[in-house]
């Protein structure tokens with residue numbers, strides 16, 4: 001064991017590793033990038049996190065840099081769960097549900113708790129967190145908070161940010177703070193502190209007070225339902241002048257602080273839903289039909305295109321009634337529309353939805369039967385088949401899969417995707433949250449080939465330019481990570497980017513927390529970090545075992 005690892009091991013209660021095997025195991029996440037850490041730590045307590053942060057800060061004061069990357073299950077697709085310094089892996093020990101108050105519908109958790117286990121525990125109390133990423137079986141709540149995760153029910157229930165009540169956060173220098181909304185009097189008290197927390201409140205207050213014009217210009221014209229770019233400055237200060245740092249930490253991808261505990265709000269769990277499945281011959285009316293359906297308040301409007309459907313039907317046996325797809329009827333896409341209102345309201349809404357859909361297609365059905373719903377949703381949930389797909393050296397790459405546009409441009413968005421894939425002569429499958437015009441698409445490329453490696457950057461550049469042109473966001477469902485950093489300015493402009501940089505340097509003056517994520521990675525660095533192969537086959541190895 002090297003000097004750093006043995007020093008850390010002698011001061012921490014969790015395990016420390018610096019052998020090649022462990023460093024390699026944590027050198028990839030679910031992105032196309034790779035970075036080998038110097039040290040891997042399984043923190044056991046908040047005190048361990050504080051000691052690591054303090055150690056890294058003290059080294060920085062002596063001009064040695066050893067940055068910190070917090071990590072849940074490493075399912076991040078943007079290269080935000082890898083780093084060159086110390087990787088802190090939370091699922092190993094800090095994986096507990098600490099307190100559940102089913103009356104108040106609040107749950108206090110450690111960051112490494114598995115999202116699925118949390119959901120199952122909540123469900124036994126008649127509760128759940130209605131927003132969850134499709135990777136929830138494998139990922140942690142800390143990762144979901146740090147990525148401000150978004151899921152199939154986000155159309156109705158927002159993103160994880162809407163379900164986080166308070167956070168406990170270890171700051172870059174090891175200080176421990178609690179977030180929550182505070183009024184002017186308390187803000188002034190915080191601003192008077194000589195600590196890093198005091199400095200953070202001074203900077204956040206100044207940035208928000210002095211840049212109304214920049215913030216208004218950006219947020220007023222933003223018409224997407226979710227934007228994960230940079231830091232969520234719009235949600236920090238209310239009209240009454242109160243400030244809550246929670247929204248700024250949510251979605252910050254470990255670049256402003258390390259979450260050591262979280263209190264989340266839960267909702268009554270209602271598994272009884274009505275599901276409408278409809279098959280449309282062409283995309284021509286997609287914007288109109290989705291806009292009309294949105295007005296009914298469904299909990300989901302998701303879609304898969306016909307290429308996705310065909311692929312899934314080749315991979316597994318999927319029973320679709322002839323009405324939806326047959327040799328005589330080949331749809332362009334399927335819509336899955338779900339209503340979860342209490343009591344009879346959901347059936348009423350679902351019937352109204354059916355009436356709307358029938359104006360465009362007769363190829364539709366409505367069901368509330370659990371097994372029948374599963375039979376259709378298996379298609380929508382088959383994303384992992386696509387993202388895991390390999391053929392020869394080619395793999396399905398997550399490089400442009402988190403963008404969204406204003407819903408009124410849904411049709412234009414889909415056309416743009418097909419146009420770009422056609423130009424690059426690549427097969428295309430489109431799926432995602434049509435209700436929020438938040439769609440996924442993965443180019444199928446071989447990272448061992450120079451021409452395909454070049455295409456990665458050409459496709460990103462062209463795609464992101466087009467997304468911004470239609471008024472969209474390049475980072476909707478997931479954050480900027482490393483992969484999208486070179487394109488952030490394209491969307492937000494110089495002034496807003498400067499505000500993000502001021503925030504980052506206020507929270508993390510030595511640039512120790514996940515450096516290069518959200519801010520500071522250029523295309524050359526991306527090129528150097530681009531993997532030579534891409535696969536999620538090794539994925540289970542990422543999950544620490546104790």
Ligand SMILES: Cc1cc2nc3c(=O)[nH]c(=O)nc-3n(C[C@H](O)[C@H](O)[C@H](O)COP(=O)(O)OP(=O)(O)OC[C@H]3O[C@@H](n4cnc5c(N)ncnc54)[C@H](O)[C@@H]3O)c2cc1C
Nearest residue numbers: 072073074075076080133134140143144146149150254259
């Ligand atoms: C097949 C597939 C489907 C996906 N579907 C979705 C989806 O539907 N919606 C969605 O939003 N995402 C999705 N993702 C992305 C990712 O799985 C989720 O965002 C997930 O919530 C990340 O959790 P994790 O535990 O894997 O976090 P990690 O990947 O380990 O980390 C994610 C980010 O959180 C930071 N982080 C982790 N723990 C902490 C902490 N304690 N303090 C501070 N920062 C921390 C990391 O530094 C990193 O920046 C998908 C990924 C895959 C591979």
